[in-house]
Amino acid sequence: MTAMEDKLLEVRNLKRYFKVSHNDVLKAVDDVSFDIYKGETLGLVGESGCGKSTTGRTIIRLYDATDGKVLFNGEDVHGKKSKKELKKFNRKMQMIFQDPYASLNPRMTVKDIIAEGIDIHDLAKSNKERNEKVYRLLETVGLNKEHANRYPHEFSGGQRQRIGIARALAVDPEFIIADEPISALDVSIQAQVVNLLQELQEKRGLTYLFIAHDLSMVKHISDRVGVMYLGHMVELAKSDELYDHALHPYTQALLSAIPVADPEIERSRERIILKGDVPSPINPPSGCRFRTRCPHAMDICAQVAPKWQEAREGHWVACHLYDDEYKSGLNK
């Protein structure tokens, strides 16, 4: 990752809070910063409730940010915008959703679902052009034009996800947020969809934010991976680096928890098994949010939140174990 590469998206101190009752605020995303470079895939992983989906949805402005900035090609996505300005962003950023059963309108034909974006952005001059665009998109995602006049219920989960992808591609976006696009699919179908996403990326130079909880799939598709825990980003690195040299104790535990499809490895493997559950994000632990489950927790972890620092080249982590000040303090 060189500095020469262009940043497509800059997320700066992004916060998204939800008011859950009179006094309680749920901090779903709390001060998260990262960049996404042109043409790369950034993976975002974490357990349920860690804020990974909220981050994705806030970036595309399905939620308004409580605080912080999202810069797309240098322009702020949030803040006051005219309809016209919003439209411009919506064309460049698209989203693929998790549940292919709930994300397609059951009363619209596949053609109208895919062409909705084309209509809104006036991308087709005539009905014929509109149809041709839809047919081409269907072929791109591995369906055919006979499918255009059918309704979503006539398709299997994998096919529906392909329709969702075609809809996202209809407006020629630069950036696609895929929020758990394969979690609802069977293993053999998952591979089909992932291969399709990768092919499209090569052909069209797309940039992806790939959100998932399946770490092995995220590693497969991503150039870099960010790990989230309770609304914080705890580690971010190139995917090989992250999997070979995980620094944060949470990432280490997460990696060690994934069962590998190899009986011999499974028999000999030592697991780091975390105790307890993820604490409530309404009242998160002080200092480092992971400290209640961390096998290496120290006194300082309860007092001070760890800094977001570059521990190795291009490898960012928020953990007191890698604090220079703290380490030197220990040695004295």
Place this chain on the structure above:
Amino acid sequence: MENILEIKDLKISFDTFSGEVQAVRGVNLTLKKGETLAIVGESGSGKSVTSKAVMKLIPQPPGKYKSGEILFEGKDLIKYSERDMHKIRGSEISMIFQDPMTALNPTMTIGAQIAEGLRKHQKMNKQEANERVVKLLDLVGIPNPEARLKQYPHQFSGGMRQRVVIAIALACNPKILIADEPTTALDVTIQAQILELMKDLQDKMSTSIILITHDLGVVANMAQRVAVMYGGRIVETGSVDEIFYKPKHPYTWGLLSSMPKLHNNSEKLLAIPGTPPDLSNPPKGCPFAPRCPYAMKACVDMMPDYTNLSDTHQTACWLLDDRAPKVEPPETIGVGGTKS
């Protein structure tokens, strides 16, 4: 080791508006004492129906046991009346369900739910049952059991609820535990806890486990034997090593290849093209033939028989016939992540 459960030529169908759906089409399985047998397959392959059939939890109608035997310690459960099954369920054979959010009764304290089986099957009085519940909660790793047993399911997290479900299943020391996707609804770190707990309890109680899952990682971690199901039939069965290192069925190859490997970087995943067969109109021949890259004419026309590759390893595939061309498995199955 002796067989505690034998399923012979089980066929189950469901009547639907669009005709008869043959969910299970001739399944043969054995479960030995103290072992873990994993059944893997995609949704609609019949793995859950098979396991529910053992508990006789298939609603009739629309379900129908068309043929076959389910021998539990030599007695055919299919012939059992509903009343006789009451004595079996929860005491001899019990089940852990996928979704701990819906498997528990929200209006009963978890203590009462765990004690239910103890009071009914073992005729314990309230106090005895309570003492045993405290022990069980402690066993499944729920801290502070005396206070927790008076709480309701909504006061527990997902992982804790699954522990409660396990405690209910184990309350009467069942001989067989059927776990239907026990960790699918849980996060990975919690999944690791629950799998560890199940193995630990199996060591202590020597229960036989039937584990239903689609996650081959979980299979490698838990099982001694594996049955691969496709289109309502078992296409391959063998010891865990045989299935992962010497698989013979193209569907098993496809399953192993479509998993991303954590320890090596392959450029592309090998996807199985197409979709599973429609079981309301099942194919005449091998159910996998339409998606199989090696399919021959015989595959479409005739159902393949099981070939014995070893005492434990059986595969139903025409490629193993003497007359078939020799096909080597694709390199992409390059198991799990051994080679880095």
